[in-house]
Structure formats: C-alpha cells, structure tokens
Amino acid sequence: MAADTHKLAIFRGLLKFKSNQQKIWGVLIFLSIVTTIEVVLGIVKPASLMTMFLGMKLLNWIFIILTIVKAYYIAWDFMHIRDEKSSLQSSIVLPLLILIPYLVFILLVEADYIFEVMRNGFVSWNF
Amino acid sequence: MEVTAANSADSTSVWGGGNQPLNASYGKLMMWFFIVSDALTFSGFLVAYGFSRFKNINTWPIADEVFTHFPFLHGVDAPMYYVALMTFILIFSSVTMVLAVDAGHHMNKAKVTFYMLLTIIGGAIFVGSQAWEWKNFIKGEYGALETRGGQILQFVNADTGKRVSLAEVANPQQQIRETHQAYNGIWYQQEGTLPTYTVSEIQSGFAAQNNLTIRTQELTADGQKTVLSRTDALEKIQAAQNVVEGANLIHNEYGNRLFADFFFFITGFHGFHVFSGVVINIIIFFNVIVGTYERRGHYEMVEKVGLYWHFVDLVWVFVFTFFYLV
Numbered sequence: 401m402a403a404d405t406h407k408l409a410i411f412r413g414l415l416k417f418k419s420n421q422q423k424i425w426g427v428l429i430f431l432s433i434v435t436t437i438e439v440v441l442g443i444v445k446p447a448s449l450m451t452m453f454l455g456m457k458l459l460n461w462i463f464i465i466l467t468i469v470k471a472y473y474i475a476w477d478f479m480h481i482r483d484e485k486s487s488l489q490s491s492i493v494l495p496l497l498i499l500i501p502y503l504v505f506i507l508l509v510e511a512d513y514i515f516e517v518m519r520n521g522f523v524s525w526n527f
Numbered sequence: 528m529e530v531t532a533a534n535s536a537d538s539t540s541v542w543g544g545g546n547q548p549l550n551a552s553y554g555k556l557m558m559w560f561f562i563v564s565d566a567l568t569f570s571g572f573l574v575a576y577g578f579s580r581f582k583n584i585n586t587w588p589i590a591d592e593v594f595t596h597f598p599f600l601h602g603v604d605a606p607m608y609y610v611a612l613m614t615f616i617l618i619f620s621s622v623t624m625v626l627a628v629d630a631g632h633h634m635n636k637a638k639v640t641f642y643m644l645l646t647i648i649g650g651a652i653f654v655g656s657q658a659w660e661w662k663n664f665i666k667g668e669y670g671a672l673e674t675r676g677g678q679i680l681q682f683v684n685a686d687t688g689k690r691v692s693l694a695e696v697a698n699p700q701q702q703i704r705e706t707h708q709a710y711n712g713i714w715y716q717q718e719g720t721l722p723t724y725t726v727s728e729i730q731s732g733f734a735a736q737n738n739l740t741i742r743t744q745e746l747t748a749d750g751q752k753t754v755l756s757r758t759d760a761l762e763k764i765q766a767a768q769n770v771v772e773g774a775n776l777i778h779n780e781y782g783n784r785l786f787a788d789f790f791f792f793i794t795g796f797h798g799f800h801v802f803s804g805v806v807i808n809i810i811i812f813f814n815v816i817v818g819t820y821e822r823r824g825h826y827e828m829v830e831k832v833g834l835y836w837h838f839v840d841l842v843w844v845f846v847f848t849f850f851y852l853v
Contacts, residue, residue: 420629428622432615439611442591442852450750460853467848471841478625478837480830488549492559500570507574511581518582524676 407482410473427477434466455512558831562838565800569842572796573849576789586678586744588782589752590851596663610851613656614843617801620649621840628833631826636815639829643812646836650805657798664790667773669693670722671780672729674766678744679782682733683754685740693770696739697724698732722770730764744782790850797846800839807832 406420410427417423441449441459449459476482481489549556580587591606598609627642670693672680682691709715733739741760742752755763771780779787811832820826 420632421626424622424625424629428618431618435611435614435618438848438852439607442607463848463852467844470844474621474837474841474844478621478840479834480628485550488551488556488559491549492563495563496566496570499567500574503570503574504577507578508581511578512584514582515584519585 406480410477423477427473431470431473434470438463438466552827554827554831555834558834562834565838566842569793569796569845572789572793573845576793576849579785579789583783583785585746586783587746588744588779588786589746589750593664593781593786594660594851595668596660598659607851609656609660610847613653613660614847616649616656617653617840617843620646620653621837623649624833624836628826628830631820631829634821634826636818636821639815639820639826640812643808643815643829647805647808647812650801650808650836654798654801654805657794657801661791661794664787665773665775667771667780669780670770670772672726672764672767673769673771673778674763675768677784679771679780680763680767681742681744681752681780682739683742685738685754685757688754690742691739693724693729693772696732696736697728698735699724700728700731722772724770726767726770729770730767733764734761793846794850797839797842800842804832804836804839808836 406423408418408420408423409416410423410430415426417426441462445459449457449462451458453461475493481492551559594610595604595606596609597603597605623642623645627639627646630638630642669681669690671682674680682693682696683689684691706718707715737757739760740757741755741763743755743763745753747753769778771778773780774787774790776788776791778784781787811828814820814828815826820828
C-alpha cells in the first residue's frame with residue numbers, strides 16, 4: 401500500500417485532511433473527545449438519562465453507542481480498513497456484525513429469563 | 528464489489544494463488560484472520576459476562592464503588608479517573624503505532640524507531656497500571672461478611688451512610704486458637720491465610736456499636752444498595768459465615784462473586800494480549816534498529832504488528848465500557 405492511496409476524509413467527507421499524519425491526529429482528537437464525554441457522563445450520571453429504554457438505562461445505551469463509534473474509527477482509520485478493498489472490508493466486518501449481535505441477543509434474553517425464574521421461583525437461592 | 532478486477536497479465540488464475548484478489552499480502556490477511564477469530568473470542572467472554580450480569584442484575588456490584596483509587600491520592604474517592612487515564616494511554620500508544628506504520632511507508636527508519644519506542648513505553652505503562660488496579664482489587668478496602676449463600680454484608684454508618692471498615696467494627700479478643708504444626712501430627716494439612724478478624728469478633732463489635740448497620744448486595748429501585756434497619760441488621764448478621772477481605776476467585780467483598788471472576792478473567796486475558804503485544808513490539812523494534820526491514824525494502828511487518836496492537840486497543844474500548852461505565 402503506497403503512501404498516496406490513503407483516503408483522507410472522515411465523517412463522510414465532512415472533514416478532509418491534507419496528509420495521513422494529520423488524519424491520525426484528527427482521529428486521536430475525536431477519540432479523546434468521545435472518551436471524555438463518556439467519563440464525564442460516567443461521573444456525573446445525569447438523572448435525566450436514568451430513564452429506562454428497551455430494558456436498559458438510557459445512559460447505558462449512550463455508552464454502548466459511543467463505544468461502537470470509537471471502535472469504528474479505530475478499525476477504519478488506525479487499522480486502515482478504510483483503505484482496503486471493499487471485499488476485504490466485508491470479509492472482516494460482516495462475520496462480526498452478524499455473529500456478535502446474535503450471540504448477545506440469545507444470551508441476554510436467556511439471562512433475563514433466568515433472573516425472573518430465580519426471583520419468582522420457590523427455591524430461596526439468596527440466603 | 529470489485530473483488531476480482533485484477534488487471535495484471537496473469538488474471539486468468541485469480542484464485543490460483545498467483546496474485547492478491549483482496550489486494551492484501553498473505554501476512555496481512557492471516558493477521559486479519561487471527562483478529563477476527565480473537566474478536567469473536569473476546570465477544571464470547573464479554574457476552575458471558577453480560578449473561579451473568581443480567582442473571583444477577585439486582586445484586587451486581589456498582590463499579591464506581593469498586594474502582595475508586597488513584598495513585599498518590601490516598602483516601603480520596605476517585606472513581607473512573609484512573610481507568611480513564613489508562614484508556615487515554617492506550618489510545619495514545621495506538622496513535623504512535625499508526626504513526627510508526629506511516630513512517631514505515633515513507634521508509635523513514637529513524638521515525639519508525641522513535642514511534643515504536645513510544646508505543647512500547649505506552650504499552651508497558653498500561654500493563655503496569657492494570658497490575659496496580661488488580662492489586663487494589665485483590666487487597667480490598669473495607670472488608671465484608673459473607674452469608675452461607677454467598678451474599679455479601681457490608682457495614683455502613685447509619686447516620687452518615689459512609690462505609691465502615693472491618694477494623695472499626697471488630698471487637699478484637701484474645702486468640703486462644705492454636706495452630707496445628709507438622710511435627711505434632713501424623714496427618715497434617717497446611718491451612719490457608721486467615722482473615723484478620725473472626726466472625727464472632729465482628730458480630731460482637733457490631734452489637735456494641737449502635738450507630739452501625741448493614742448494607743446487603745441487593746439493589747434498590749434507584750440502583751443503590753439496600754441499607755437494613757438496625758434491628759434487621761442485628762438479625763441478618765447472625766447468618767454470617769465468613770469474613771471476606773478483598774477479592775479472589777472464590778470470595779469477593781464487593782458483592783457478587785461472579786463479578787470478580789469475570790473481572791480477573793477478562794481484564795487478565797486482555798492484559799495478557801497487551802503484554803504479548805509489548806513483547807512482539809520489542810522484537811520488531813530491534814528488527815527495525817538492525818535494519819531488517821530496510822534491507823527487505825518495506826516495513827509491512829510494522830503494519831502487521833500495528834494491526835494487532837490496534838486490535839488490543841479496540842478490545843479495551845469495550846472492556847472499559849462494560850466493566851467501568853455501564
């Protein structure tokens with residue numbers, strides 16, 4: 401991969417960098433901002449975000465979405481997936497994108513079911 | 528997808544092994560194979576953690592109460608700050624790694640060396656921080672009692688709501704316990720380390736101090752631990768079986784035992800990845816210094832270890848979220 405094949409635009413072309421090095425620093429700043437937001441939210445824990453949404457606190461959903469955003473930029477810009485052929489991009493991302501949500505879905509639903517059974521069951525397990 | 532748009536002369540044998548249909552070298556593809564499978568391994572661990580957490584959702588420890596230390600700030604309640612710092616260190620070492628890769632594309636040996644060195648230092652600081660985090664977690668802070676069912680009972684001041692350590696609760700008594708030695712028995716089995724106080728010392732100390740009460744591991748509707756009334760607490764403390772100080776794979780003073788197990792297992796597995804990453808980086812670093820890649824004509828090896836290093840950073844982003852934030 402030659403130095404001139406880097407794609408230098410992030411945020412769908414909203415932000416264009418002059419060189420690959422500048423892009424790296426730009427992504428670092430973006431990742432730091434996201435991490436700072438996460439840490440501040442984690443310390444402050446605003447009461448307005450404590451409402452439940454789809455079985456989880458709104459704040460937790462925000463954390464998970466921000467984490468996936470960070471993961472995207474680490475993979476796309478630091479691991480250079482942005483510069484790879486789209487066939488390679490799909491080969492890497494699709495298996496993970498299909499298998500992980502599937503695993504998360506079945507195991508968390510099952511765990512929630514077990515929680516209900518243990519809470520409403522006749523056997524005292526927490527003594 | 529422009530998969531097989533090979534424009535070279537040998538395009539007749541695209542899958543014959545002659546060229547690179549994905550435009551990536553063999554080594555890079557194999558690194559991606561490894562990363563995808565390792566990503567699934569980590570997902571398995573984290574989802575197993577999620578399973579146990581959802582299963583015990585009303586007794587799971589509150590991370591902000593577990594990880595409260597910051598170096599040189601003794602007794603200051605500083606949740607999150609240290610892991611946030613660790614996250615920044617790891618992201619920064621990821622940046623120096625990608626700068627090393629970029630310098631490698633320009634065949635700039637001095638810069639590759641410099642950035643590899645920074646990456647190694649960042650990784651070493653991170654592993655050291657993780658060791659320190661483990662030390663605090665294993666040592667524990669306040670100590671607790673454990674019931675027969677493995678439930679954790681922690682002590683709080685009923686007036687202020689502040690946690691109270693075992694040392695403040697206990698009413699130490701003269702020990703009349705005699706240790707069996709190897710020389711005065713045919714059958715001898717070594718005993719493990721005993722907690723500082725016995726259950727009865729804690730119980731009698733608790734009964735004597737009226738301002739103390741007990742906090743169970745069950746969470747209330749607004750996500751706080753349940754604080755028992757003094758009368759309930761006096762009854763509950765009779766169920767105590769063990770004194771727990773700190774955390775290990777069997778006991779955990781912070782709450783649900785599974786929390787400690789998953790913490791050790793997942794951060795340990797990640798820390799092992801960081802450690803091996805540092806070792807691999809050191810090997811590549813010396814290869815760069817002796818000029819191996821200069822002679823080879825390209826720095827692709829730096830790019831390959833870079834992929835691994837970024838992946839370790841990527842995993843930490845998720846571990847950070849699921850252990851410390853959520």
